[in-house]
Amino acid sequence: MAIPQHTIDQILDRVDIVDLISQRVKLKKTGRTYSGCCPFHQEKTPSFHVYRDKAYYHCFGCQANGNAIRFLMDLDNRNFIDVIKDLAQQTGIELPKDDFSAKKATYQRKITETTTIAPSTDAIITSNEITDAPSLSVDPFADFYAMEPMPGDDYAALSANDATTEEHSLYDLLEQVTLYYQKQLSAAPHAQNYFHNRALNENTITTWRLGYAPADWNHLEKAFPLDIEGLKLVGLIRENDSGKNFDLLRDRVIFPIRDSKGRVVGFGGRALNDEIKPKYINSPDSEVFHKNQLLYGLYEGRKNKSIDWLMVEGYMDVIALHQAGITGAVATLGTASNTDHLNILFKQNPRLTLAFDGDAAGQKAAWRTLEIALPLLNDGRELRFFILPDQHDPDSLIRQLGLEQFQQLLNKAPLLSDYLFAQLTKRYDISHPEGKGMVMAELRQLTNTLPNGSYKYLLSQSFRERLGFGRKKFDSSTQDKDLSFDRIDRNHLLVALLMHYPLLFPHFETLRAFIPSQSNTPIRQLLDILDKIYDTLPKDIELSRYFALGAAANLHGKILPILNQVDIEDLQINHPEELDKHAQSLFVSMKIYYLKLKLKHPASVKEAHNLKKQLNDASRSLTELQISEP
Numbered sequence: 191m192a193i194p195q196h197t198i199d200q201i202l203d204r205v206d207i208v209d210l211i212s213q214r215v216k217l218k219k220t221g222r223t224y225s226g227c228c229p230f231h232q233e234k235t236p237s238f239h240v241y242r243d244k245a246y247y248h249c250f251g252c253q254a255n256g257n258a259i260r261f262l263m264d265l266d267n268r269n270f271i272d273v274i275k276d277l278a279q280q281t282g283i284e285l286p287k288d289d290f291s292a293k294k295a296t297y298q299r300k301i302t303e304t305t306t307i308a309p310s311t312d313a314i315i316t317s318n319e320i321t322d323a324p325s326l327s328v329d330p331f332a333d334f335y336a337m338e339p340m341p342g343d344d345y346a347a348l349s350a351n352d353a354t355t356e357e358h359s360l361y362d363l364l365e366q367v368t369l370y371y372q373k374q375l376s377a378a379p380h381a382q383n384y385f386h387n388r389a390l391n392e393n394t395i396t397t398w399r400l401g402y403a404p405a406d407w408n409h410l411e412k413a414f415p416l417d418i419e420g421l422k423l424v425g426l427i428r429e430n431d432s433g434k435n436f437d438l439l440r441d442r443v444i445f446p447i448r449d450s451k452g453r454v455v456g457f458g459g460r461a462l463n464d465e466i467k468p469k470y471i472n473s474p475d476s477e478v479f480h481k482n483q484l485l486y487g488l489y490e491g492r493k494n495k496s497i498d499w500l501m502v503e504g505y506m507d508v509i510a511l512h513q514a515g516i517t518g519a520v521a522t523l524g525t526a527s528n529t530d531h532l533n534i535l536f537k538q539n540p541r542l543t544l545a546f547d548g549d550a551a552g553q554k555a556a557w558r559t560l561e562i563a564l565p566l567l568n569d570g571r572e573l574r575f576f577i578l579p580d581q582h583d584p585d586s587l588i589r590q591l592g593l594e595q596f597q598q599l600l601n602k603a604p605l606l607s608d609y610l611f612a613q614l615t616k617r618y619d620i621s622h623p624e625g626k627g628m629v630m631a632e633l634r635q636l637t638n639t640l641p642n643g644s645y646k647y648l649l650s651q652s653f654r655e656r657l658g659f660g661r662k663k664f665d666s667s668t669q670d671k672d673l674s675f676d677r678i679d680r681n682h683l684l685v686a687l688l689m690h691y692p693l694l695f696p697h698f699e700t701l702r703a704f705i706p707s708q709s710n711t712p713i714r715q716l717l718d719i720l721d722k723i724y725d726t727l728p729k730d731i732e733l734s735r736y737f738a739l740g741a742a743a744n745l746h747g748k749i750l751p752i753l754n755q756v757d758i759e760d761l762q763i764n765h766p767e768e769l770d771k772h773a774q775s776l777f778v779s780m781k782i783y784y785l786k787l788k789l790k791h792p793a794s795v796k797e798a799h800n801l802k803k804q805l806n807d808a809s810r811s812l813t814e815l816q817i818s819e820p
Contacts, residue, residue, distance in 0.1 A: 193274060193285060195537065196530075198259075201274065204281035205258045208242045214265060221721035222699065229265055230254040231796075241699060248703040251793070253800035255703075294477045297420035299358035360478050363420045364454045370413055371401025371444040371457070378402040381443050384462055388506060389589055394513045398490075401444035403459055407436045424456070425474035439471060445505045447473070447523060448489045455479040458486070458505055458523065470505075472524045481523040483530050491518050492538075499535050500576070500600070501527060502545045502584045503555075510585040514593045516600075519584070527559050532566055543574040543603050545584055552578070557613065560606065564636060567606070569643040569697065570774055572767045576603035605767045607652055610636070626657045644693045644773070648766035651731040680780055685712055685749050686756035687773065688720060692727055692738040695720040697773040704784035712748040719745070775812075782808045 208224050211217065217224040217240060228238035228249040237250035248255040254264065262273045278285045375381055375395075381402035385395055403409070410421055418435070421427040427435050442459035449455045456473030473479050487508040491499065496518035502508060504521055511519035518538075522531055527544075535542050544559055546552040556575055563573055576599070578587060588596045604612070614632055618625040633653050640646040688694060698717060705714045723741045727734045742749060785805045792798035 196533070197278075197283065197285065198274065201277050201281050201283050202245055202257055202259070204283065205245070205277055206242070207245045207247065207258050207261075208240050210258050211240050211247060211261060221718075222724055223721065228252060228254065239703065243696065244700065246700065248700060250703050251797075253703075253788075253797050253804065255800075255804070295360045296357045297360060297363070297417075297423050298355040299363075299420060300416040301354055301356050358417070358420060360420055360424055360476070361453050361455070363414075363417055364424060364456075364478070367410070367414070367421075367426065367457075368399055368401065368446045368454045370410075371403060371446070372399055373401075374404055375400065375402040375443075378404075380462060384443050384460075388510070388585070390509065390513065394509060398509055399446045399454075401446070403437070403439040403442050403444055405441035407440060409440075410437050411435055424476045424479065426457070438473070442471070445486070447479070447484065447486055449478075449484060450489060450492075452489050452493075453478075455484070456481070456523075460505070470524055481525055482528055483534075484523055485520040485531055485534060486523055487512065487520040488534065491520060497539060498541070498543070499538050500543045500545055500584075501531070501535065503547070504583065504585070507545075507584040510588060514588050514596070516588075516593070516597070526555065527562065529562060529566060532559075532563055536566065536571055540570050541572040541574075543576050543600065545576040545578060547583060548578050548580045556609075560610065561636070561639075563606075564639045565641065567645060568641050569645050569770055572771065573606040574603040575606065575609040576600055605765050607649055607765050607767060610649075611653060611656060620657060626659075629653065629657065643696065644691070645766055645770050647693050647729055647731060648691070648769055652766050680776065680783070681711070681713055682752045682756050684776060684780060685716060685752045686758055687776065688716060689738060689742070689749060689753060690735060690758040691731065691769065691773075692720060692724070692734045693729075693731070694769075694773050695724050697770075697777050698780075701777060701780055701784070704781055704788065712745055712752070715745055716742060716749065778808055778811050782812070 208217065212224070215226045215229050215238065217226040218236070220239075222241070222243070224240040224242070225236045226238050226240075227233050227236050228251055230238075230249060231252040231254075233251055238247065238254075239250065240247045245257055246255065247257075247261060256264070258277065259270065259273050262268060262276070263270060266273075275285065385400060390400075406412070410427055411418060414421060418427060422429075422435075426438050428438055429435055439457060439459035442461055445458040445460070446454045447456045447458060456476070456479035458473075459471045461467075461469050472481065475481060485501075486505055490512060494512075494517040499518040499520065500511070500516065502511070502519055502521050508519045508521045511517075520535070532542070544556065546556040546559075556577065560573075560575075567573065578584065582590070584596075587599075591599070610633070614629045617632075618628040620626050620629060630650075630653060633650065637646055637650055640649070684698065688698065695717075699721065702714065702717050702721070705711070705717075719742050720738065723738070726737075728737055782805065785801055785808065789798065789801050789805065792801060
């Protein structure tokens, strides 16, 4: 059974890991976590901790850790499918049924026993013309032997006794239609000229399997006379009010759309004459095509192992960027971006850039996407807004500037916090207190939709400081200092960071699992204190600092010298996204440091194995965050 990742994530979101584990382990609330004796090894002193907010458990003793699925798999020695079925039933989420799904993706194809039709020479496609086509469950050329009827052939003459039906795959049919459109392109110079005028080379045209739909209103019916039912199911053939069939795509260049497995599931058709409206027509939703859950170019980007992802507006933008070397470009399928699209991309990389035209329509789309994205911005996610110059789209801009200059502009794309500040301060005159108050009031409405976390509060604090309500701005001498996270002792930096921004504690909550409980370091003691007081911390940044400082009064002898030595403001963190990213990187580097220490004296072979696995995972995270290992 193939279970999509978004279904697994949905199940984990609905499972309360504390309730699930407390059915098997006696848990007691200790600060923000729940603790008990570990079920995976014998112990008398509880070292097993469950983190409800992170949906995660960790044993300080044997280093067992994971989510709800891993807990049940390890504790009951069950396989993944058994566990996921039980959790799906408990949470009321329906799992895909392979047999049923396969049944829905089929149609009744006509077959004949007495009639044999010679293939048209124009319709025959040889195997060396297939590029990047997924394997088929049937002969990929079977239907081409019945394409383009020869003069005199009369399909209407087939009687009910001559024809029967058999189950046939919609995916196989769409693959054959793709090959047909590709073949038609080679015989349509005006369609070829369209692609060449857009500076696409032959390799790109072949790689993206671009094609052409003839102007004939019934070309698909003639090419696939036995597959009319299937073509209607995928929306490529329709009926008019008189009951006559006609093709959806006519005299258009064709963009095959692939799903995550590389299978063609639909098509986009672009008119060759800009006067024809609509300019683009897409396949309608069907059993195999769901435009709100697909992104054009995602399969190709994954295939190229892309790291950075850029959402643009059109198919040609995607193809042009890929051809130039920006292989993480994707586009929606004729629809506005939605939460599914954004979540798909955030799963590829927590840092995402959105490209919009600089005109009024582009600005409106950018703001609409910002409002959609805000509820998805958990700590660690970063969104940038690449606003294109007037009269340009990504396709035309990269052709004019070239890759290097385009990449420079892309790298300077404003963070969400900068974009939001710029947009709100355009609406109100911030030279007066009333205007500043309106900006903060509108910001408050927007941040209310953000998930609870440090970013939500850091964004508000950032606006306060920019509007002159907070700390003094950096002067030029401070900005010229050569300071960075890498030049300060990480242990001291973590103490200073947490005392300056106590609301960042959730980033470092699980670090206690790697620091020996008997450790007398200020880090371990400070983390224990913040664990107890975090839920009562004031949400105002300044007040939270005083609150944390008072709670840590018994540590003043250790932490005050550190605070006098490390000035967080000198680190030039001007955006909440930067602070959030630095907190993530600091956590990972500290985790690696303590994992290496524990690996020097593991308590058992099993613990050594678990520690090595976690060390490998953490090192991989460092690579993804583009940070140097300590």
